[in-house]
Amino acid sequence: MIEPPSFHAIAAMVVTVAMFFGFARSRLSTEIVSLLTIAVIAVFLYFFPLPDTKPTDGLSLAFSGFGHYALITICALMIMGRGLVVTGALEPAAQILERLFKWNLQIGLLVSLVAAMLLSMAVNDTPVLVLLLPIFVSLAARGALPASKTLIPLNAAVLIGGMATTIGTSTNILVVSIAMDLGLPEMSVFHFTPIVLFAAAIALPYLWLVMPRLLKDNRIEETRESRRFQARLRVSEDGPLTGESLADILPRLGKDVRVHNPPVGKLHPQQRLLISGTQEGIESAMRLLRGEVAPDWVLSKIKRQADARGDDVIVVEMAVTADSRLIGRTLPSSGIADLYGVAVLGVHRPDRWTGGQKEQTDHSDTDLRFAEGDVLMVTGLRAELEEFARGDSLLMLEGMRELPRRSKAVLAAVIMGGAIVTASIGLFPIAISALAGAILMFVTGCVKFDRVGRALSAKVIVLVAASIAVGQIIDASGAAAWLGMVLASGMSSLAPAFVLAAVMLFVTVLTNFASNATAATVGTPIAFSIATQLGLPPEPLVLAVLFGCNLCYATPIAYQTNMLIMGEGSYEFSDYIRTGVPLVLLMVTTLSVLLVLTYRL
Template structure:
């Protein structure tokens, strides 16, 4: 087979795009837009000849792709279930079970997480389960690192069993149908997924907790970190007669003056030019060390007593893609976003220990980052009512929401209508979204916030790359080369190698991109070999879901990494056996059932 200049161009653009998408320093949405711009301009300025040639405008068709629309609708439905607190009864039941029998509770949690993830996006499932599991872990004295990774992996295992379990599944099914293959139904590949998943769940239950080390979490020490103190200025104090700005310089940057009282409880406006007088009372807020240093600078007969509010708690706030904190600095947040909670530390996965939150620390928050905050239970409860905040607290519970049964019923109806074939998944999902909005299970604001623009852009860019590879003949050329290399190998081994390569690639590049690019290649490989394309398509589908070796391979891995205090190597240690189990099992099952 010969390569046309446009096929070479498509392969070079794909290679560059995969490299760009794998860079942690480049945001996915920026990389996706850059890929689309370059591809559209390149093929518009240098169009291929012929009536069926790929044009630049063709690469924008991904925004109207049925799979992308379905994914957005399912994300909105998942947000309705999440916002209603519909899984709260499940969380209560699991809590009782954990207190009764840890081993049985872990198995039940794994099965529940896997089952629910088969019908809903697994990221919201992990978001809903994390606070429950962390609270239970602290209550029974079990390190969260022993349970969170198994549960996170279980949601990925369960998600690959139906056509709506993950966005990757929907994309592969849609692309295969566009290429002329029969459209796969919701449960058409559930058998191999169920059998392989069963072996995976057994490993997650019996072996993985023993392989994982005990890791400290941010909430290991639950004592308050920020304290209040009152400093009364005496006539011979060095602070007497100084302006507020001068006093703040003398006390140091690690202390905050939250209030100044003068006379009979009169609060004075904290202007930089305010001159302090004897008898003024300064309410300080900071760590015990910073307060002690401030008192030393005050000198004279200044009096202070360090007191901590017994009702204040420490909580972790995990930055998620739809959070108000995502890609923001603390200084950029709208007033009241975090209520009156005080930041005392922050942590970025893979960057070592938690850093103290100094006054001028203003990190650019990313997905997976954790803020350690201190504040009142009232403020924490208010934040937990917001669907876009992932809060990990020991003693604060989610409020009871009356719409929960209705939300669950609508979600179940959507799945049932699509499963029996009465409606297509896009039609049933659209009807479900309309019902959730009409019945008040979901607000318009929540519905809009549920649409992950980053995911939409990555999918659109990936579809554009797939179009370029297929339309220019590059996919057929790659498949021909792969078949020539593997010509002497038996078809089951070729299938197994394709599954393994996909699984390894998805550890460093977003799984949606790999799935979209690899599906046309898999169909071409099957055609070259004269074999049915379905097992090769399913190899791509399953392989693109097997993201267990690194925390960056899947979004749920990042979430449990932060909450469980895991290190980068913990995922390789715990994920490699699971990867091998699923690879070997699925390779055999796809061969037996479909080849």
């Protein structure tokens, strides 16, 4: 006869269900629900302490998430991801995937999902997602699929791949270690890989074709049309433009850039192309075609000064006011580069370059005289840009943006690679590798201390802290152990296939509401107990626990990678439920059948 749960166990289950209900309804923000959960746990344990504890111990449990290694690890990983973005270290990979997505969006997504699965089989899934996350955010900004439609499928692919080997996740290692302590023979790295690969092949169509359609496009639409700038792109000596015809080049530029008064024949060094496009379009054309829209000497000077000072190179838009000395002058006669050390990359004139609809192409940028209302796209260091704006009576507009510090791109990639390798081979725990990588990002200048806030998400921080507190009270109150006993007592009359499915589903629910470690710690002994009572081999039941611990798709609090993508994809709690629950049911059914067939139960 199973005794009823304790008062604290009942309270822990009520708090967990209430938090889940609050997240699912979305009446309150994720941050508010998370903070309320922490507050309720703190107040409850102060007035009703757990056995053999003091009231203040409850406060420590409730707020321990803010200092927990999992939260620190997630923050460190987000900082390292920021370092890859601001240095442009992921540009080569992003460009390859961008070309694939431009060729075919669906094929690009399929290749990405398969690559993520295979990569996470050998490398811990958290570093894999950290590596891929900024690439897909960058792709979304360049016109590929929205990040909100790709990040949840990508995360699921990473988690499925990590489930395929004993080293794929730290949870796998924990389950295998506990099982060995209980008497199960040691499993090889690829002991259960065929089972997972078969299940992955069945789940892949859902990730690829169905899951993106269940997710909304969370991109924030621009409320105004982007300004289009006129610029002159110079053909460099060793760039890909030399010797090419313009017809061969145009597909590389994309729809955002147009070429006016196109030259006839092959292009030659130092030739200049009159182009128009948005700020992002012109910068993309400069990067892809390795051409410049400003004199080399001033761009080189800006780069040297940035390296010497440790400052960022900035691109900003400035409007010409009525009392500016530039009115009536041309760009060469203005002496902007000589006087201020900044470079004008392009000029926008409202009555000339309005989205490409009203164009005049009979003027060049050399004889265009500045007029009131013109908007200049200018690059340089912050101090020089501010001096230019003051000295020539210009109005700095919104949209100031830092250019990637590409001189540190290789360094940032090496730091990230070192963190991934040392964590994946088990040389250091992921927390130590991530923290060491974040420190190196700061020390080397890949990420600046005053920009850390841009890398971190307040929503993720309080959500992680709340989930840790809930996981700890579920474990400490005995709620998890009581649920396990109830599960074991009701299985005596079930067929082996249903026993496997029930164990896997129980652990899956536990891991989605508490933590992988709690599910592994509680579930593995329960699996051995059930196998002994029912006369079943323990290995398939242990694998049911291992697989269930990895089926953490249904809530953002289930695993740290779920939280990493939450801010970038602008996801709500309901997005995880809507897409994750069908995937959980599909994987539980498939894996249970495969275990029954493999072990001939």
